[in-house]
Amino acid sequence: MSRLLEVKALTKRFGGVTAIDCLDFALEERELHCLIGPNGAGKSTFFKLVTGRIRPSSGTIVFRGRDITRLSSARRVQAGMSIKMQVPGIFPNLPVQQNIATALQRRLDRAAVRAESDRLLTFVGLEQQRHRLAGELAHGQKQWLEIAMAVGLSPALLFLDEPTAGLSPEETRHTGEMVLELNRQGMTVLVVEHDMAFVRQIARMVTVLHFGRTFARGTIDEIIAHEGVQEIYLGKAQDA
Amino acid sequence: MQQLPSTRADSAGASVQIVDLSIFNAEADVEGLVFQALAFIYQVADVFAFLVITAAGLAIIFGMMGIINMAHGEFITCGAYMTTLCVRGGAPLPLAIGIGALCAGLLGVVLERLIVRWFYNRPIDSLVATWGISLILTQGALLLLGSAWSSVGTPLGSVAFGNYSFAVYRIAMVAVAIALLLGLYLLFTFTTFGVHARATMQNASMARALGVPVERIYCQTFGLGAALAGLAGGLYAPTLTLSPTMGTGFVVEAFVTVVVGGANVLSGTAPASVVLAAIRAAITAGYGQVYGLIGLLVTVCIVIRVLPEGFSGWLARRRA
Amino acid sequence: MTPTDLLARFNGPQTFGNGRAFWAAAGLVLGLAVLYPLIADSFNVANTAYFGVWTFMALGLSVIWGYGGLLSFGQTAFFGLAGYAYGVIAINLGDAHGYPILALLAALTIASAFALILGYFMIYGGIGGVFVGIVTLSVTLAFATFMNQTAGPQWHIGRARLNGYNGMTRIPSLAIVDFAGNKLKIDGPAFYYLILALMVIIYLGLRVLLNSRFGNVLVAIRENPERTELLGYDIRRYQLGAFVIGGFLAGLSGALYAAWGNFIVPASMALPAAAMPIIWVAVGGRQDLTATLIGTLVVLYVFQALTVISQEYALVVIGAVLLVTILFAPGGYVIGIANLLRGGRRGLIGMRTGPVDARLGAETTNE
Numbered sequence: 001m002s003r004l005l006e007v008k009a010l011t012k013r014f015g016g017v018t019a020i021d022c023l024d025f026a027l028e029e030r031e032l033h034c035l036i037g038p039n040g041a042g043k044s045t046f047f048k049l050v051t052g053r054i055r056p057s058s059g060t061i062v063f064r065g066r067d068i069t070r071l072s073s074a075r076r077v078q079a080g081m082s083i084k085m086q087v088p089g090i091f092p093n094l095p096v097q098q099n100i101a102t103a104l105q106r107r108l109d110r111a112a113v114r115a116e117s118d119r120l121l122t123f124v125g126l127e128q129q130r131h132r133l134a135g136e137l138a139h140g141q142k143q144w145l146e147i148a149m150a151v152g153l154s155p156a157l158l159f160l161d162e163p164t165a166g167l168s169p170e171e172t173r174h175t176g177e178m179v180l181e182l183n184r185q186g187m188t189v190l191v192v193e194h195d196m197a198f199v200r201q202i203a204r205m206v207t208v209l210h211f212g213r214t215f216a217r218g219t220i221d222e223i224i225a226h227e228g229v230q231e232i233y234l235g236k237a238q239d240a
Numbered sequence: 241m242q243q244l245p246s247t248r249a250d251s252a253g254a255s256v257q258i259v260d261l262s263i264f265n266a267e268a269d270v271e272g273l274v275f276q277a278l279a280f281i282y283q284v285a286d287v288f289a290f291l292v293i294t295a296a297g298l299a300i301i302f303g304m305m306g307i308i309n310m311a312h313g314e315f316i317t318c319g320a321y322m323t324t325l326c327v328r329g330g331a332p333l334p335l336a337i338g339i340g341a342l343c344a345g346l347l348g349v350v351l352e353r354l355i356v357r358w359f360y361n362r363p364i365d366s367l368v369a370t371w372g373i374s375l376i377l378t379q380g381a382l383l384l385l386g387s388a389w390s391s392v393g394t395p396l397g398s399v400a401f402g403n404y405s406f407a408v409y410r411i412a413m414v415a416v417a418i419a420l421l422l423g424l425y426l427l428f429t430f431t432t433f434g435v436h437a438r439a440t441m442q443n444a445s446m447a448r449a450l451g452v453p454v455e456r457i458y459c460q461t462f463g464l465g466a467a468l469a470g471l472a473g474g475l476y477a478p479t480l481t482l483s484p485t486m487g488t489g490f491v492v493e494a495f496v497t498v499v500v501g502g503a504n505v506l507s508g509t510a511p512a513s514v515v516l517a518a519i520r521a522a523i524t525a526g527y528g529q530v531y532g533l534i535g536l537l538v539t540v541c542i543v544i545r546v547l548p549e550g551f552s553g554w555l556a557r558r559r560a
Numbered sequence: 561m562t563p564t565d566l567l568a569r570f571n572g573p574q575t576f577g578n579g580r581a582f583w584a585a586a587g588l589v590l591g592l593a594v595l596y597p598l599i600a601d602s603f604n605v606a607n608t609a610y611f612g613v614w615t616f617m618a619l620g621l622s623v624i625w626g627y628g629g630l631l632s633f634g635q636t637a638f639f640g641l642a643g644y645a646y647g648v649i650a651i652n653l654g655d656a657h658g659y660p661i662l663a664l665l666a667a668l669t670i671a672s673a674f675a676l677i678l679g680y681f682m683i684y685g686g687i688g689g690v691f692v693g694i695v696t697l698s699v700t701l702a703f704a705t706f707m708n709q710t711a712g713p714q715w716h717i718g719r720a721r722l723n724g725y726n727g728m729t730r731i732p733s734l735a736i737v738d739f740a741g742n743k744l745k746i747d748g749p750a751f752y753y754l755i756l757a758l759m760v761i762i763y764l765g766l767r768v769l770l771n772s773r774f775g776n777v778l779v780a781i782r783e784n785p786e787r788t789e790l791l792g793y794d795i796r797r798y799q800l801g802a803f804v805i806g807g808f809l810a811g812l813s814g815a816l817y818a819a820w821g822n823f824i825v826p827a828s829m830a831l832p833a834a835a836m837p838i839i840w841v842a843v844g845g846r847q848d849l850t851a852t853l854i855g856t857l858v859v860l861y862v863f864q865a866l867t868v869i870s871q872e873y874a875l876v877v878i879g880a881v882l883l884v885t886i887l888f889a890p891g892g893y894v895i896g897i898a899n900l901l902r903g904g905r906r907g908l909i910g911m912r913t914g915p916v917d918a919r920l921g922a923e924t925t926n927e
Binding site for chain 1: 573773776777779780783784786787788789790791792793794795
Binding site for chain 3: 308355358363364365367368369371372373374375376378379380382383488492495496499530533534537538540541544545548
């Protein structure tokens, strides 16, 4: 399996604060990888750096063999990334159907858009809502709509930034199943998460960030057993 | 004697008249040069004072609520007319100016409660709404008050240096502008209102959660902004012919100042006024009034492009 | 292709009125419009054509603001630029040999080019939200101020004098040549039909454009620019496209106006003229082409009726209408009324305006 994403010596300084400190990170194809860490560890900053919302102070990011460090977000998406943001990023005054169609129309023609949007909406459980305005959906449904839009790009790498933020335990579990299914179908997924129950449900590989550096990396069981990890969380690992 | 004129051009969009300084070329001796320099400083200071006084109200409203008050000119007109009325009725000028400011402030409060407050999280719609108010007020004033009123005349006379004479009143305006900035600083730093206002500016929902009466702060701030506009109108009323559309003559430069300066009156409007005054005076001296105005408008486009949050935003970032 | 297939291109999510009833009604209205010159006197025909001339600028603003989400005060700048350009070229070339048509095309090109430059400066420079309004207003006022002071014989381009505040006069009307080479002036009913034909072409053309992928992306940008970018679209390109289309249409209005009235003045660019497109579009319903079209014609008609009393009175009423609209029916009346008739839940509010830009530092709510 080849390396899909390779981050080398990534550093980001904000004035006097070093948010990301010479970070190395790699992601293989078909991985389902979770990024965790206590508050302030740099998860959001890392996420923004990789997705292109901010530029690094130094270091490189290589995606599918291309150096994307200088590319804009739109270009990175065109290169095969897809991003689901923490706050649901949907088109509130457009119908659900059109939300999905906008994601699909770049790569499909009209007839195929229709078919594919049906498939995706069914996958996330929103096929009944297709004519409702997206802004009227419940919070959880908005998250799933955005996941559907992100998946609709047929990306090589799917980024999920705290996809369970604000979801009930039921909805969290449903989201977890969706993510597992996507990975089963061959999609590489990188998830930034807080919710340890969710992480345990889906993760194969986990990386722990701390003070902007990789603190630990391994399977979910290794991480849970890792004493250092327990320490940096001060025993706050949440059980479902 | 070279009388530096302080009359205003009319609603063709021009504003403070700066004398044409092409006479610079004639002088050769040192004393003449000193007087020329004084004249240029006078001009820059004059425009600086004008920009600070007319833009302060707009800056406060923009900084607090993110609203561009397109009716700003009408508050200025209100202050100017009320002041002139009072002076004609026998009141001394400072009192008349105070009454003018007060009336404008009250008008502002009324409009805020009725209309503006529905637009606090809709900045583009607020632009349209305040525009509608502006249209109604201007055209309504035209209907009711007819055409121009003559001014009450500039008090305090003038003082001469060499070939130039400077209007004392306009020098006084510079002092007023500085006093205004100082007063606003004291208001926002040391009073309860000021502290509450700054909290609301930073994070309204947090302030509300801490018990700050946010809606009342908005209302008071809008009233303050309107009153400052009225003050500007009252202060400059003695120097101009009044007409219901005189507001437009002020508004363009006020806008430019606020946009270039950014949302903060002290770290934004003040330095912006200095810079714009210098640009304005320099261009006008070389090319005349109209190009001076055009130069300002071009400047605002460039500044928005280069410093999207104006001077104060840029300064805030540097400090961070 | 069956009629249904043909109609399918004109229908879509971005325009109201997609059913057969709508198109039947539209056909009826068009038929009446075609017959109009046969039953009305020449003044009314010319007046109706005059109203029609403004609709292009309004539709252009609808594309930029209603669909694209950018409030531009620049429409009258393009209007004036094209008007003056047409005047300059037409005066210098004369109206034989169909030159005015050339002048018209050249004016459109100039207006579009200017829109491209200004749009590029703003959109690729990261200027957004209310600042687009400020920059476009500044440019428009600067242009108007400049033109105002071009009185005096030294201000001329070729044979055309700019003439400052009083504006350029004796601009030739549109004229074409017949097969014998004779000049055929386009005025009166001929002009009316020209305007009508243009309205139909542009309306239908915009319907196709806005219901296509371009339109989908444009409204997506309006709704959530960041999300659209994260779907891989270069949003600046789409916004610039919308801006240039708007500028082109405003230029069309301007050149036709100069040709219709044979004059152009700086006042048609300055305040309060610069506000008028915003009023037309806000009152009708900026998020829909048909609503904009109907709303513009209604406001123009009402405004003209009121100026009989006085222009100030008309403006006060219009200002009040604008205020009431933005307070209670921000989506526009035409849409609101259409919604009411359909029993929609939105009632008079009409289409909701989308989430607004966060102003400096403030948080947004997604309501």
